[in-house]
Amino acid sequence: MDMIVNPVLLFLALAIGGVGVAVSVPRRKFQASLIGGIIAATGVGLLIVALGGASLARGEGLPSPAFHILAIIALGSCLQVITHRRPVYAALYFILSILSTAGLYLLLAAEFMAFALIIIYAGAILITYLFVIMLASQSRVESEEEGMAEYDAVGRGPITATIASFILLATLTVMLFSGINDISAPTEAEVARVQVEVLDQLPGKVEKVLHREDLISLNETVVGLDERGLSAIVESPDGGQRQVVLPPDLSATNTEGLAFNLLGQYPGTIEIAGVILLMAMLGAVVLARKFAQIDEEAKAAAAAALHESRPISGGHANG
Amino acid sequence: MVDLLLAQSAFPEAMSQGVLAHYLFVSAAMFTLGLVGFLTRRNLIIMFLCTEMMFQAAGLALVAFSRYHLNYDGQTFVIFVLTVAAAEAALALALVVFLFRKRDSLSAEAWSELKG
Structure with a gap:
């Protein structure tokens, strides 16, 4: 099996991450959330650096700096969600992780889903969670330790749970990192076809842009695109047709493409x-x-x- | 930083496999954290919060693959994931409120003597 990351390094990083997570799970006597977080971050950081090195070695470049910042915030706040002893703070950290995931969606050119995620998750679902947490709140004492319910203060079997989960993560990452070479990338023709499929159904938009760029006169209408998506077929009122080359910045937006996919195909x-x-x-x-x-x-x-x-x-x- | 936010947004160019691996690793790690939380926490609300975290990780993987393959099917499916997550949150929280009224506790172990 040909993995893009050295398997020894992968398992070492995952083991460090697993130790960090197991340490930071709430316990009866103490909570080493900070130490555990640092250990887990070391493991994840090691793996991200190894991934970046592998990506550079293949000549494929790194993801943007924003990816690294958002990924760290997302994973860090997820760790806080599962280790924070107070449910309200856990829900608030989950909102933070949703916001950074929405940032990752933006980097993946999925604006519609990013904003839908913020509106639905952070705006609706998590607020419902907060309401229920406050409704069923147990802490009647203000002071730190006594006010906390026992089931919030102590985790259940952190070692077993972490080992089981990180075996799953190891399996997942081995499969991903060894199988990723076999995923075929789309060819340039397919990339162009995606654009054409969407733009072809939006003659009004194409017409507006061509009018704005003064490429066609006001009484001409766009009837379609040619099959390569590089030019529009324009019809004048007397029935004559001609082809106009599209401006290079004309493209279908994510929302338009998603709308046609959702309502047209499904x-x-x-x-x-x-x-x-x-x-x-x-x-x-x-x-x-x-x-x-x-x-x-x-x-x-x-x-x-x-x-x-x-x-x-x-x-x-x-x- | 402005060009990070993709002025021309609809799949400007193909994404490389190395970059895809980064996103998939973040997704897998987030899923694992959700699983650890679901197994270790004993508060019912936090347990359901952790299932939401796993939903979110699945959504991230779907969007990353959608970006890599340059089609919209993955994002369409994320809409469905969001719907199921919302339905699950509504039902789970109603159940939690119902159970809290019965036992005056949010602990999952308050219900350990259930049969079946």
Whole structure:
């Protein structure tokens, strides 16, 4: 097997990372979150440097500096989520890791998903989590240690859990780093085809840009692109057609491409997502109701009790 | 720094395998951290938070592959992942509220005597 990172180095880095994570899991007597974090960061840093070296050696260049900053913030705040003893802080650190993941999405040219991630995750899901954490909050004492519930202060089997998880991570990384050479890269023709497929469905946008650049007159319309996507076929009012070379900065945006993919190729997705969300909403309402009486007998009994008690308590049966 | 934020955004050029490996490693590490948290924490809310972390790691891998293969299918699937994550959060939190009312505790071990 031909891995892009030296296997010995890979396993060493993963072992260091695993030790760091195991050390920083909350314990009864002490919490070595800082030390554990530093050890784990050493392991991850070692592996990232090795990956960067391998990437440079293959002549493929490094990811941008922003990638390294965002990846460190994301993984560091994920470590805080799983080791912080106070649930509210864990949720806040998770919001930080979502924001840095959204940054990584931006670097991957997925703006729509980046902002959807911030709106849905950080804006909706995590706020719900924060509400529930505050609703079910246990700490009635203000002081540091006594106020904390026992189940927050002590982790469960950190060594076993970390060993199991890092064996999984080792398997994953070995598979990724050895299989990555076999993933075929798209050819230049395919890259052009992606652009053409999207732009071909947006004659209005092409027309607007060509008008702005004064490449066509106002009474001419764009009827399509040629198959290589380098020029537009323009029709004048008298029926004559000509080809106009597209300006080089004209390209379909991520949102346009995603919209055509979502609604053109997978039109059922939105409907299925809607049904899933509706079911979840109904389920949540049923589950969180204070007195869920499902069977008819219980309902009848409750109605009878209400009816009986009404004359006595003067219509305030519900108290 | 401005050109990092991709003025021309729709898959400007192909990404190399070495760079893809970086993103996939971050995704795998995030998934592992979520798994460690799910196994070690005993607070029900934090356990569900850790499953959200694993969802997020899967989403990052999908977007990275979408960028590498220069098609939009991966991002479309991330929309679906977000939907499932939202549904899971709503149901899980309703369950947590329900269980908290019964036992006045968020500990997963408060329910260890369940049969089956």
